[in-house]
Amino acid sequence: MADVxxxxxxxxxxxxxxxxxxxxxxWFIFLITAALMLAPAxxxxxxxxxxxxxxxxxxxxxxxxxxxxxxxxxxxxxxxTTGVFALFTVIIAEVVGIGAALLIGRTDMPGRKLMGDVLMxxxxxxxxxxxxxxxxxxxxxxxxTQFIAQQAGGAPWNLYSIAGMAVVAGISQAPLAYLYCxxxxxxxxxxxxxxxxxxxxxxxxxxxxxxxxxxMVPSIVTSSALNLVIAVExxxxxxxxxxxxxxxxxxxxxxxxxxxxxxxxxxxxxxxxLLLMLLVGSTLFVQRLLLQNGHRYETVKGKGSRPMLxxxxxxxxxxxxxxxxxxxxxxxxxxxxIILRAxxxxxxxxxxxxxxxxxxxxxxLFGSESNLRAITNTVEIALISAALGTILAVAVALVVQRSxxxxxxxxEALAYSPRVVPGLIIGLGVFYAAVILPPMGWxxxxxxxxxxxxxxxxxxxxxxxxxxxxxxxxxxxxxxxxxxxxDWVNAMRLIMIPLLKPALLGSFILLFVxxxxxxxxxxxxxxxxxxxxxxxxxxxxxxxxxxxxxxxATLQIVMVAVLLIxxxxxxxxxxxx
Amino acid sequence: xxxxxxTNLTRQYGTAKAIDGINLTVEExxxxxxxxxxxxxxxxxxxxxxxxxxxxxxxxxxxxRILFDSKSDTYLPPEARGFGVVFQSxxxxxxxxxxxxxxMSLKLRKIGAAERKKRIAxxxxxxxxGPFAKRYPGELSGGQQQRVALARAIVFRPPLLLLDxxxxxxxxxxxxxxxxxxxxxxxxxxxxxxxxxxxxxxxxAMSDRIVVMRKGxxxxxxxxxxxxxxxxxxFSATFIGNANRIEVNGGNTHASGECVVMLNDGQQVxxxxxxxxxxxxxxxxxxxxxxxxxxxxxxxxxxAVNFGAESYLGNHYEQVAKVADTALRLTLDKPMPVGPGKxxxxxxxxxxxxxxx
Ligand SMILES: Nc1ncnc2c1ncn2[C@@H]1O[C@H](COP(=O)(O)OP(=O)(O)O)[C@@H](O)[C@H]1O
Ligand SMILES: [Mg+2]
Numbered sequence: 001m002a003d004v005x006x007x008x009x010x011x012x013x014x015x016x017x018x019x020x021x022x023x024x025x026x027w028f029i030f031l032i033t034a035a036l037m038l039a040p041a042x043x044x045x046x047x048x049x050x051x052x053x054x055x056x057x058x059x060x061x062x063x064x065x066x067x068x069x070x071x072x073x074x075x076x077x078x079x080x081t082t083g084v085f086a087l088f089t090v091i092i093a094e095v096v097g098i099g100a101a102l103l104i105g106r107t108d109m110p111g112r113k114l115m116g117d118v119l120m121x122x123x124x125x126x127x128x129x130x131x132x133x134x135x136x137x138x139x140x141x142x143x144x145t146q147f148i149a150q151q152a153g154g155a156p157w158n159l160y161s162i163a164g165m166a167v168v169a170g171i172s173q174a175p176l177a178y179l180y181c182x183x184x185x186x187x188x189x190x191x192x193x194x195x196x197x198x199x200x201x202x203x204x205x206x207x208x209x210x211x212x213x214x215x216m217v218p219s220i221v222t223s224s225a226l227n228l229v230i231a232v233e234x235x236x237x238x239x240x241x242x243x244x245x246x247x248x249x250x251x252x253x254x255x256x257x258x259x260x261x262x263x264x265x266x267x268x269x270x271x272x273x274l275l276l277m278l279l280v281g282s283t284l285f286v287q288r289l290l291l292q293n294g295h296r297y298e299t300v301k302g303k304g305s306r307p308m309l310x311x312x313x314x315x316x317x318x319x320x321x322x323x324x325x326x327x328x329x330x331x332x333x334x335x336x337x338i339i340l341r342a343x344x345x346x347x348x349x350x351x352x353x354x355x356x357x358x359x360x361x362x363x364x365l366f367g368s369e370s371n372l373r374a375i376t377n378t379v380e381i382a383l384i385s386a387a388l389g390t391i392l393a394v395a396v397a398l399v400v401q402r403s404x405x406x407x408x409x410x411x412e413a414l415a416y417s418p419r420v421v422p423g424l425i426i427g428l429g430v431f432y433a434a435v436i437l438p439p440m441g442w443x444x445x446x447x448x449x450x451x452x453x454x455x456x457x458x459x460x461x462x463x464x465x466x467x468x469x470x471x472x473x474x475x476x477x478x479x480x481x482x483x484x485x486x487d488w489v490n491a492m493r494l495i496m497i498p499l500l501k502p503a504l505l506g507s508f509i510l511l512f513v514x515x516x517x518x519x520x521x522x523x524x525x526x527x528x529x530x531x532x533x534x535x536x537x538x539x540x541x542x543x544x545x546x547x548x549x550x551x552x553a554t555l556q557i558v559m560v561a562v563l564l565i566x567x568x569x570x571x572x573x574x575x576x577x
Numbered sequence: 578x579x580x581x582x583x584t585n586l587t588r589q590y591g592t593a594k595a596i597d598g599i600n601l602t603v604e605e606x607x608x609x610x611x612x613x614x615x616x617x618x619x620x621x622x623x624x625x626x627x628x629x630x631x632x633x634x635x636x637x638x639x640x641x642r643i644l645f646d647s648k649s650d651t652y653l654p655p656e657a658r659g660f661g662v663v664f665q666s667x668x669x670x671x672x673x674x675x676x677x678x679x680x681m682s683l684k685l686r687k688i689g690a691a692e693r694k695k696r697i698a699x700x701x702x703x704x705x706x707g708p709f710a711k712r713y714p715g716e717l718s719g720g721q722q723q724r725v726a727l728a729r730a731i732v733f734r735p736p737l738l739l740l741d742x743x744x745x746x747x748x749x750x751x752x753x754x755x756x757x758x759x760x761x762x763x764x765x766x767x768x769x770x771x772x773x774x775x776x777x778x779x780x781x782a783m784s785d786r787i788v789v790m791r792k793g794x795x796x797x798x799x800x801x802x803x804x805x806x807x808x809x810x811x812f813s814a815t816f817i818g819n820a821n822r823i824e825v826n827g828g829n830t831h832a833s834g835e836c837v838v839m840l841n842d843g844q845q846v847x848x849x850x851x852x853x854x855x856x857x858x859x860x861x862x863x864x865x866x867x868x869x870x871x872x873x874x875x876x877x878x879x880x881a882v883n884f885g886a887e888s889y890l891g892n893h894y895e896q897v898a899k900v901a902d903t904a905l906r907l908t909l910d911k912p913m914p915v916g917p918g919k920x921x922x923x924x925x926x927x928x929x930x931x932x933x934x
Contacts, residue, residue: 022654404631476668479629482655483662484682484729494681498672 022488026405029395036392036456037414040429041421043436047270054266055435065267069275075253079275082249085162085169085238086231092170093227094220096326097177101216102208103323105182108309110320118327121335122172123179124560126517128236128537129553130172133334134159135240136341136550143337147349160245169237171330173227180223181216208310225287229280233422235520240541250276254424259523260542273425281420335557341550361551371552374531381447381532382515385454390507392455393462394500398492401470402478419460426457427524445527453521458514462507469503470496509567513560579605579640579736581626581769586635588621595621597793599635603737603771608763610772612780613790614816619773620665622790623739626771627662628655639737656685660737661730661768665745667722669714675701675725676710682733700732703762720751727759731766738763738770744779756782777817781805789813809851811930814863820928821869821905827860827929838862838929842901846878848927861930866895867908868926877921887912 043054048066050059069075100119104112122130137144139159148156158164197207238249248256250272258269312319341347344356365371393415399405400412418426430453434444443449473496481491497504519534526535533556540549581603588595596618603609611619624630626637628644636646644653655662669678676697683693701707704724714722723743730738743759744752760783763770774780780787781801789797789804789812797804797813808814815822825846827838836850838860848862870877882905885897894912898905898920907920 474666474668476664476666477670479655480662480664480668480670480729481681482629483627483660484733485656485659485685486681487654487656490685495670499670 022403025489026399026403029392029399030405030407030411033392033396033411033414033459036452036459037417039433039437040426040453040456041417043432044270044273044425044429047266047432048274051267053264054432062267065271068268069271074248075272075275078248078250078253081162081242081247082232082251082279085165085249086228088163088166089169089173089231090224090227092166093173094177094224096171096174097179097223098181098216098220100174100178100323101181102212103319104178106208106212106310107312107319109312109316109323111324112320115320115323115327116178118331119178120175121331123175124513124517124564125172125335125557126236126519126534127169127172127234128240128519128534128541129338129517129556130334131168131237131240132541132546132549132553133338134164134168136347136546137334137337138164139241143340143347143349144333150349158245160241162242162247165237165241167330168241169231169234172237173230176227176230177220177223180219180226205310221287221290225283228283229419229422232276232279232283233424233520235424235523236538236541239538250279251422251424254428255523258428269428273422273428276422276425277420280422284420338550338553338557341547342554345547361547364545364548365551365555370531371536373529374533374536375555377447377531378516378533381450381454382512384447385451385458385515386508386511388451389455389458389462389511390466390504393459393466393507394497394504396459397463397466397470398496401467402475402492402496403488415463416460418457421457423457423518423520424523427453427521430456431524445530447530450522450525450530450532453525454515454518457521458511461514462511465507465510466500466503469500473499505571509563509571513563516560516563517556579769581737581771582636582638583622583626584636584638586622586625586632586637588618588625588630589633594793596625596632599793599795601788601795601798603769605769606767608760608770608772608783608785610774610780610784610787611790612774612777612787612817613796615775617790618793619775619790620741621793623662623741623771623773626737627660627739628653628658629662659733659735660739661733661735663723663726663730663738663740663743665742667714667726667743667746669722669725669729671714673713674710675706675712675714675717678714678725679729679732682729686733696732700728703731704728719746719748720755723747723755727762731762731768734766736769738768739773740770741773742775743772745774745776752779759783777819781817789816791816807851808863808928811861811863811933814865814928814930818863818865820863820865821903823862823864823901823903823905825860825862825929826858827855829857830855835924836929840880840901841903844880844901846880846922846927847924848922848929849925850929852929852931855929855931859932861932863928863930864905864922864926866906868923869898869905869907870921870923871907871909871913871918872921874921874923877923878927880920880922882918882920884913884915884918886915 047054049061049063051062051064052059100116103109104116104119109115134142136142138157139145140155142159145155145157145159159168197211202210233251235251235255238247238252239255242249243252254269254272254276257272258264258266337347340353342361343358344353345358345360346356396411396415400408400415405411421429430449434449443452477499478491478495481495482488486494517534518532519538522532522535523538526532533552537549537552537556540546540552581601583599583601586599586601587597599618599622611622613619621630625632625645631652632645632647634647636648637644638646639658642653643649643651644658645651670681673681679700680693680697683696688696697710698707701710704727706721706724706728709717709721709725714725717725723746726743730740740759744755747755756779762768772780772783781804784801786798786800787804788795789810791812796810797808799807804813804817808818811822814820823840825838825840827836830836830850830852831854833851833853834849836848836855837845838848839845846862873879880900882898882900885899885904887894887896887909894909896907896909896912898907898913898918900920905920
């Protein structure tokens with residue numbers, strides 16, 4: 001081409017790439033994800049159909065495990081219990097969550113901002129801590145129960161029941177319903193719609209009922225499905241509250257058969273895991289059916305518009321009092337109870353506090369080598385897993401959303417598959433995989449094995465932060481990079497990743513908090529030297545060391561709180577906002 | 578000679594065809610414009626040339642390089658084609674300064690820092706943004722962003738420059754200036770350019786040749802003069818010349834030239850047709866708004882009409898005149914009184930086309 005009038009504007013050939021780096025990278029991400037997702041699932045499937053533990057020699061194929069599962073009266077009863085418990089949990093969580101979203105998001109109720117913050121607490125803490133708090137205060141020998149019993153001459157309620165479990169689980173899952181309804185609908189509803197309804201003469205309550213509530217339906221369906229899944233797989237609430245009453249749910253049954261039993265029945269454990277996965281999978285399938293279109297990337301994030309507030313009028317203060325009391329009793333008191341218990345040797349309304357105040361629990365906590373190891377292990381594992389998990393999530397999301405990789409759809413389905421696999425079973429699967437698959441075997445005996453489980457389990461969570469952030473970035477930006485000579489890898493590296501920094505930081509902190517409080521995934525992966533905080537706390541409960549457990553829980557609460565405050569102050573990252 | 582050739586290019590989304598069998602040759606150094614209404618497939622065509630979108634059928638060659646060929650399953654990604662692209666949204670990278678935006682292509686081509694600096698400065702000089710090198714895109718006005726986008730697309734001296742409605746986000750006055758300025762740069766650098774727009778004035782003012790597109794197909798290809806003066810399709814006439822379009826009846830003709838058609842109310846109009854043959858029945862008459870006269874003209878058809886409302890547009894009036902159930906738009910210096918009246922059409926201004934398929 002002739003150079004006209006611009007001698008120094010010499011043409012430069014586009015950069016050459018010796019092999020197709022983009023394809024190689026995309027295949028690499030695909031294979032890593034597939035291996036990570038399938039390696040734990042396949043051994044469980046195999047275990048269902050063989051007659052002895054995977055690691056034993058000479059196993060043979062059999063249907064006996066399935067037959068035992070189907071014909072067992074005990075498991076039938078357990079499944080029904082699990083279903084009833086999950087159903088009531090969802091109802092309580094949704095009622096509280098929807099009510100809170102409307103009251104806090106849309107009305108002039110006094111103190112609504114503070115109440116919104118308090119309502120979120122259970123989400124940052126594990127079920128284990130929350131269940132402990134309730135036991136300490138409202139359990140049969142809990143502080144408040146004793147106090148009432150003393151006045152009224154009899155225990156007013158029984159927390160160790162299905163109803164008690166549903167209340168505790170419902171309150172601890174209410175924040176999820178609240179978040180979905182708040183950001184999915186209450187905040188993002190176009191307030192002109194509501195204004196329009198008001199101009200034709202509808203009162204505030206009518207507007208809520210006829211305009212706002214119907215728009216919340218997708219958020220309610222989604223959060224209900226997620227809460228149902230969580231209720232089905234939660235372990236510590238039924239373990240703390242139901243086991244003493246000899247009630248079993250699927251998760252406590254799995255825990256009992258797989259961990260505490262002298263000779264674990266692996267076939268039955270695997271078969272009931274399968275049952276649990278089917279339950280969870282069909283729940284999510286129903287949710288998809290109900291919301292066929294448009295909610296693929298629905299998350300707790302939304303437009304931060306400030307729609308008009310509805311005036312509660314005379315009900316302002318009574319509503320605030322009612323809602324404030326509810327939060328105080330169900331959230332603040334149990335958590336305060338844990339902290340109080342941590343600093344006392346014994347907690348009872350009959351004994352004055354100053355007589356039982358002690359730092360002994362903390363001395364015991366920090367005096368134990370394995371406890372200290374659990375703390376350092378947990379921090380180390382959480383850091384590594386949060387970093388790897390965030391890297392994997394952004395890699396997967398970029399291939400799915402920003403490449404024309406042929407198996408992008410499959411990759412996305414694989415990446416979201418842990419949603420149907422309860423945490424307990426992820427741990428079990430990783431354990432089996434480490435036993436029978438040679439490359440996974442290297443991970444046995446070091447924290448690598450727990451990291452693998454954590455990264456797998458939280459991939460959907462991280463994708464939930466990263467994918468909506470990618471949608472926000474115009475496709476033209478990476479296309480422009482391609483036109484100036486960047487291949488796919490460079491376009492992602494130079495343009496997308498820098499622009500995604502805030503989302504990556506958010507994902508990292510969310511995963512870190514999640515791993516810090518996690519107790520369920522590592523249950524099957526624990527080994528001497530491989531302690532993590534959550535599992536150690538679980539065994540403290542089993543051994544009846546409540547004081548030491550309360551001290552440990554207090555430590556975890558402080559760690560999470562400090563982390564979240566730091567994230568807010570230093571990086572301006574507000575998780576779930 | 579490095580010619581760009583599109584052969585039978587088709588892009589299908591499901592069953593819908595965004596572009597449908599496009600054939601086109603772009604000569605070296607030429608300024609070619611794709612003109613058509615929104616949704617007609619201009620951006621799809623441009624993306625196919627840039628390599629940003631993979632067509633479903635056909636082929637694209639540039640000189641002796643095959644960029645895309647559906648038969649041999651050849652597809653060069655955009656980074657291997659090396660064409661400069663200016664996006665409608667500008668697509669400046671918000672986290673990089675102006676000089677880093679412009680210099681990205683050179684960095685990727687592993688050009689040394691000193692040389693890179695010199696070339697960035699030259700490119701920014703060319704778009705008159707020298708002092709803004711350290712700024713970030715968010716700190717620039719729309720017009721300045723548009724110029725950064727252009728500098729970024731030409732700094733590596735691409736053999737082909739592709740622009741997708743680059744001026745559509747600017748206000749009217751800025752757009753006029755940018756049009757002249759853009760054309761000057763293109764001429765100065767001798768860049769082969771494909772320009773996409775839906776604005777007929779822009780297309781007529783800037784192009785060497787115009788491709789009129791409609792529903793994914795090329796309707797007419799020619800110089801601005803040819804397109805304006807001798808439309809070959811009722812769509813060219815109505816879209817570019819702002820012409821009226823009237824359904825009429827006509828007889829058989831066997832050569833282009835004079836003909837006679839009948840309005841639905843029986844009035845006859847003397848006209849011409851560019852088509853080599855017309856068959857009896859429904860035909861389409863097009864007349865430009867400013868070619869309709871309200872005073873008698875020699876050798877013109879006189880038509881009885883009903884004048885309607887007028888609107889004042891500054892330097893002229895636009896008025897509606899009803900004839901045979903069709904509302905004709907007229908461009909007039911002075912409005913006519915509302916009610917029955919007469920208009921005159923010269924036969925060379927009344928252009929007849931066959932019915933559309
Ligand atoms: N990703 C896509 N999926 C489906 N249809 C598309 C897609 N992109 C473009 N189209 C359709 O192709 C047609 C041409 O689009 P486009 O080339 O953007 O038009 P233009 O740039 O001329 O306005 C439009 O009808 C549009 O709806
Ligand atoms: Mg377009």
